[in-house]
Amino acid sequence: MNRRKFLKTAGAGAAVTALAAPNVWAKPKSYRWKMVTTWPPGLPFYQVGNGSAEGLAKRIEEMSGGRIKIRVYAAKELVPAFGTFDAVSKGTVEMGHGVAYYWAGKTFAAQYFGTIPFGMNPQGANAWYYEGGGIQLWEEVYKPFGLVPMPCGSTGIQMTGWFNKEINSVNDLKGLKMRIPGLAGKVLATMGVNVILLPGGEIFPALERGVIDAAEWVGPYQDRRLGLYQAAKFYYHSGWHEPSTTSELIVSKKAWDSLDKDLQEIIRGAAAEANVRAISWADANNAEALDDMIKNHKVKLKLLPKDVIEKLRVKTGEVLEQANKDPLSRKVYTSYSRFQANWSKWADISEATYHKYIR
């Protein structure tokens, strides 16, 4: 039934008045936003593909029926990689995509929303974010910066990284120049490592030219793509330093508040979807990449010696105890570690036992 015919047959004055009200026929408000990221252009998982920054922007557009359109800029296309936080905080752009531990210099507590050395795997981290109050704490930490944060991806357990020599003991770490971000960098610094933070795009040239001796990035697929196997041959596991690295979506609070409630929920839903898609992508692609580098590029896969891991565990405990000087960091750390202690009991019974004895 077309409108004119309906109005004619509806007849009653009240119905006509309601239908003629301007709001009923108003075109929904639409938004043209920009998202900056900390990632090199074209990088699968982070910048392009399912669960990435561009993947997330595409899903928000699809889910909102085109009411929100987001143009995504890789690192340096609009702002430098580590300018992402400020660009969104100042409202230069509406959205940013990165990892929270990059912003430790802004607010120390940010690190807990990226990953914690010897912390929880993606299942545990997600349990804390969604069901253990993690997201609310994250919002509290970012509130002074005018940012609304949310998880939107996880790499899964990362690789220890690339080394130009074997690590047989704690002493072999002394004097190494290593690219590694976050709390893990602080832990290694206590063991004599010279820690350097570089964005992804700058790791390969630094490792190849000997500016650094070692570097961690993500996992086999991403590391192969950066060509790190051409610059160092010893590839260590497992990821004590990043057992679940969560990608973050940050939205300018001002831009967020300008949205209708349904669009806010679409963004939250799309970010949660990206969180699932991202780790699914990582789990589906890492095995082949690792196999390829070992078979075809002479990469030596090594497990960190047990005594090195134990030393790292002790030092991590010390660094975490000392690091939480401000009340907010202490609050987040307490929440995370209490949740982990409880979650670990169940994970030991379920996941760990399954992987060790059954699979």
Ligand code: CA
């Ligand atoms: Ca990493």
